Amino acid sequence: MSTAGAMQAAEATAQMPVIAPHVPAWRIFARNGTAAFGAIVLAVLIPLAVLGPFLAPFDPSRVNAGPPMAGPHWPHVFGTDDLGRDVFSRVADGLRVSLLVGFGAASFSTGLGVVVGGVAGFFGRFIDDLLMRITEIFQVIPRFFLGVLLVAFFGASIFNIIFAIAILSWPEVARVVRSEFLSLRARQFVDAARVAGASRRTLIFSEILPNAMGPVVVNGTLLVGQAMLLEAGLSYLGLGDPSLVSLGVMLQEAQQIMRTAWWTTAFPGLMIFLAVLSLNLVGDGLNDVLNPRSRER
Amino acid sequence: MAEAPAFAAAAAPVLEVRDLKVHFPVAGGWFQRETRVVHAVDGVSLAVHPGEVVAVVGESGCGKTTLARAVLGLVDATAGEIRVKGAPIIGLDAASLRAHRRRVQMVFQDPFDSLNPRKTILSTLAQPLSIHGIVPAGEIRREAARLLDLVGLSPGEAFLDRYPHQFSGGQRQRACIARAIAVRPELVVADEAVSALDISIRAQILTLLQRLKAEFGLSYLFITHDLGVVRSLCDRVVVMYLGRIVEEGPTERIFTAPGHPYTAALMASCPLPDPRLARARKTVTLSGDLPSPVSPPAGCRFHTRCPVAQAICGREAPPAIELGQGQRAHCHFAADAPRWQAGAGPAQESKP
Numbered sequence: 078m079s080t081a082g083a084m085q086a087a088e089a090t091a092q093m094p095v096i097a098p099h100v101p102a103w104r105i106f107a108r109n110g111t112a113a114f115g116a117i118v119l120a121v122l123i124p125l126a127v128l129g130p131f132l133a134p135f136d137p138s139r140v141n142a143g144p145p146m147a148g149p150h151w152p153h154v155f156g157t158d159d160l161g162r163d164v165f166s167r168v169a170d171g172l173r174v175s176l177l178v179g180f181g182a183a184s185f186s187t188g189l190g191v192v193v194g195g196v197a198g199f200f201g202r203f204i205d206d207l208l209m210r211i212t213e214i215f216q217v218i219p220r221f222f223l224g225v226l227l228v229a230f231f232g233a234s235i236f237n238i239i240f241a242i243a244i245l246s247w248p249e250v251a252r253v254v255r256s257e258f259l260s261l262r263a264r265q266f267v268d269a270a271r272v273a274g275a276s277r278r279t280l281i282f283s284e285i286l287p288n289a290m291g292p293v294v295v296n297g298t299l300l301v302g303q304a305m306l307l308e309a310g311l312s313y314l315g316l317g318d319p320s321l322v323s324l325g326v327m328l329q330e331a332q333q334i335m336r337t338a339w340w341t342t343a344f345p346g347l348m349i350f351l352a353v354l355s356l357n358l359v360g361d362g363l364n365d366v367l368n369p370r371s372r373e374r
Numbered sequence: 375m376a377e378a379p380a381f382a383a384a385a386a387p388v389l390e391v392r393d394l395k396v397h398f399p400v401a402g403g404w405f406q407r408e409t410r411v412v413h414a415v416d417g418v419s420l421a422v423h424p425g426e427v428v429a430v431v432g433e434s435g436c437g438k439t440t441l442a443r444a445v446l447g448l449v450d451a452t453a454g455e456i457r458v459k460g461a462p463i464i465g466l467d468a469a470s471l472r473a474h475r476r477r478v479q480m481v482f483q484d485p486f487d488s489l490n491p492r493k494t495i496l497s498t499l500a501q502p503l504s505i506h507g508i509v510p511a512g513e514i515r516r517e518a519a520r521l522l523d524l525v526g527l528s529p530g531e532a533f534l535d536r537y538p539h540q541f542s543g544g545q546r547q548r549a550c551i552a553r554a555i556a557v558r559p560e561l562v563v564a565d566e567a568v569s570a571l572d573i574s575i576r577a578q579i580l581t582l583l584q585r586l587k588a589e590f591g592l593s594y595l596f597i598t599h600d601l602g603v604v605r606s607l608c609d610r611v612v613v614m615y616l617g618r619i620v621e622e623g624p625t626e627r628i629f630t631a632p633g634h635p636y637t638a639a640l641m642a643s644c645p646l647p648d649p650r651l652a653r654a655r656k657t658v659t660l661s662g663d664l665p666s667p668v669s670p671p672a673g674c675r676f677h678t679r680c681p682v683a684q685a686i687c688g689r690e691a692p693p694a695i696e697l698g699q700g701q702r703a704h705c706h707f708a709a710d711a712p713r714w715q716a717g718a719g720p721a722q723e724s725k726p
Contacts, residue, residue: 096541097539097540268488269480269482269488269550272448273501273502274502274506274557288491288492
């Protein structure tokens with residue numbers, strides 16, 4: 078064989094299309110047992126919250142649906158409170174409000190944080206300095222007390238609560254996104270896109286942002302849980318939306334009868350616990366899925 | 375390869391860099407009054423002629439990557455001129471810079487970092503094709519497959535809808551090369567394009583680059599510290615030290631008759647496969663580290679580590695001394711090169 082032929086042959090053998098299989102996202106997720114557990118819990122809780130009004134055996138606000146302060150028994154599986162309202166129906170309803178606040182505040186703050194962090198990280202220099210100083214101002218204020226203040230000042234409507242929680246949570250997102258942008262901006266594939274002639278908009282939206290979304294989504298799921306806890310805390314202090322029942326409102330109402338009717342606090346508390354825990358577990362699982370490292374090597 | 379291609383002098387250069395300077399300010403502390411400056415590239419001139427492969431060699435931190443990035447317009451030049459096919463590229467607006475980018479493309483160092491992990495190979499290749507309107511939108515897929523076939527990823531169709539993490543390092547680098555040649559450039563800047571690859575894959579990629587060069591009449595500016603690569607692929611070599619060119623010339627001359635002590639030391643550091651040859655070779659070991667590019671030494675930048683340095687070297691920057699056949703060394707004693715290489719260095723009496 079001539080040298081040229083040998084060279085070509087050498088090139089050809091290396092060119093056999095040996096391509097590693099694409100591992101589906103759900104399989105990476107399922108590798109993490111606790112994340113799968115969290116997903117299953119959420120798969121029960123979210124339909125319960127969304128379909129609450131249809132699934133609940135009683136109207137959550139109906140007084141004397143059963144005997145007052147009765148322990149768990151059929152048909153009141155979670156018992157009844159001091160006004161004879163069905164705790165299970167109220168929990169389902171409260172879960173809906175709590176999750177609404179959680180997801181609402183998390184998406185609001187994530188959106189704001191991505192914009193601020195992305196602009197700061199991509200443009201750098203003066204813009205970065207300015208935006209990061211503003212972010213720091215928000216970060217040094219004790220979150221819970223600013224929340225109390227905002228809600229007390231603007232009124233305890235559910236929108237105001239979502240807004241207050243979001244205003245308190247975005248700096249975290251902004252910092253995460255900024256650092257992602259800073260490191261991604263210097264990656265070779267971004268330079269490669271620049272060399273290919275990509276515009277600034279393409280660089281941001283098709284090269285950098287999709288690669289920054291992993292930590293953002295993970296942080297987002299954790300934020301949902303945090304927002305639910307914050308809302309429960311505000312409600313417990315009597316700053317919840319008075320026209321809606323959330324899990325926090327239920328805890329606040331049951332304060333007085335906690336010693337005699339444990340079920341009135343135990344079940345709403347358990348729901349918060351389960352929801353926040355499973356959101357955190359799912360966040361961890363998503364981290365595995367969205368981190369390209371878990372696929373590579 | 376003993377001489378520069380005869381046509382090189384006649385044809386207008388594809389790339390012409392004249393007295394290029396790229397300085398980066400170093401952010402000092404709050405209380406530091408003066409701003410310090412890194413002289414990454416400090417007065418570099420070179421030319422790449424059509425069909426020529428020019429290597430830029432030097433140790434880490436000598437400014438070769440910054441030079442490459444400046445040629446691509448990825449960093450701003452502080453001073454000097456870069457011309458591609460005679461057209462200046464410094465200070466262009468976005469639209470003209472885009473047009474420039476069609477003529478000069480780059481293959482990056484790390485194939486694991488230079489493909490967007492969230493994009494399929496098709497969409498990575500589609501980007502330059504659609505930005506520069508190389509083919510109509512309906513034919514992008516076919517063109518991308520053709521490009522992959524060209525770089526030895528065949529059948530290209532099988533690779534299009536895959537993600538980079540499914541590829542090996544060699545396959546990725548082939549995909550990167552496909553992206554670089556997608557816009558039919560005239561010059562490809564390869565920044566350490568094979569140094570991250572296995573030695574066996576390296577040979578394949580070099581063979582591929584050689585084939586593409588012949589097929590498309592490309593010119594390469596090859597940034598590397600791998601002298602083996604230089605010898606097998608490059609027509610001309612430019613040796614950089616601390617932001618400046620110390621020597622340039624035809625590959626064979628640089629390897630066999632270096633005119634600058636730094637080049638000689640660099641060649642001596644290249645491992646030889648034959649132990650007898652290696653033992654017979656005179657070793658020139660440099661002492662000390664690369665001086666800081668923030669405050670480069672006065673005079674000849676190499677004098678702090680030079681085995682043949684004299685008093686003049688610390689005072690005066692050496693002029694370019696022509697050694698024939700297009701070889702030029704920036705050393706006061708370049709003309710004496712054979713003598714100090716034989717071991718009778720002129721420096722002995724003046725060394726401390």
